[in-house]
Amino acid sequence: MQGLLAGVRVLDLTRVLAGPYASMVLADLGAEVIKVELPGQGDESRGFGPFQNGESAYYTSVNRGKKSITIDMRDERGAALVQRLAGECDVLVENFRPGSMDRFGLGYAQLRECHPRLVYASISGFGQTGPYAERPAYDVLIQAMGGLASITGEPGGAPVRVGSSIADLSAALFGAIGILAALARARESGEGQQIDISMLDCQVALLENALARYATSGEVPQPLGSRHPAITPFQFFQARDGHIVIAAGNDGLWRKLCAALDLADLADDPRFADNARRTENHAALEPLLAEVVAAKSVAEWTALLGAAGVPCGPLHDVGQVFTDEQVAARDMIVELEHPVAGRQAVPNSPLKFSQTPVALSVPAPMLGQHTDEVLRGLLGLRAEELAALRSAGVI
8 A cells, every 4th residue: 555645756865863764754654765875975874883784773774765876966967966856856855054055056046946846855953044054963962052951860960861862853853744734735836945944943842841931930940850840740750679650640640649559648738739739849749659659569550550540650671662562562663674684673653544554664775776776767867877977976
């Protein structure tokens, strides 16, 4: 069965993470994604570990379902090929530093003249405008400058990076959303447009209640460990054999929790009568709960609290996530057969459609695997033209 984006062709000029992840989402949904890489070198993430039979598992984890062609856009002949390919595509995605595409002769204003229907997505650290626009950026830098690192970690501790590359990934997902919206409009109007995605913008957008708290109170939010700034108890507790998260998100759940913990007197304690007061008096409440939770195992509390209707769950490491029965039931870990790396376990798409299910089957491409196929099929290049470009290092 064809995916929802069958018939959509994407020219992917991105590398490393934010851009490749965005284009991978489109590939998962059925788009034909043609990834352009530097001849003999490729996306720099091909050199990132871990490696499986010499192939980068980092690269393959975010480039499945794509075709790889090699073109040196720094060469005028290579840039001309990319411009022609853009005319055969519905979407172009790039994550170069602002100004780079213009220098290649492939900026939005330049391509729009020839290809007015093209949806052109630019993903960068700070966006196409503003005083920081030309600065280089990486995920950890955006986590720092976007405020996320300042509210992550334990109170009074050193700033900590979130464990996944959330600044890159949020830009990728906002980028995919923007592409789909612009593509829908282009199909109706015949007019494409540029989408300007800034990693910093996306990180600010994800600050949600931290920004609201500062705007309303003037107090700068600080790291709280696992505790929620506005809901209590809503955090990790140490059980006898590990950590469990307990999330009593309203006053009704609070009373159920007290009954399950055999702490009925706390439910009537005026300090903890409602969520606002529990949050205000969290320092007094936490040790009372922690003492009781520490007496039983995670499994015991999960069963007891679950039966009482209190949201709770164990702290899983990645290995436990890999074998979790719910993750398995949702088919969230699948295997793809890579021609060199062999069988590779990858996260499945979390998008579940009733009529057009996502079915991953194509692994990440080898470097330049589809160069001849694409340049012959879309641009009509002859064998001798390809040989000449290859000998000149253009492809």
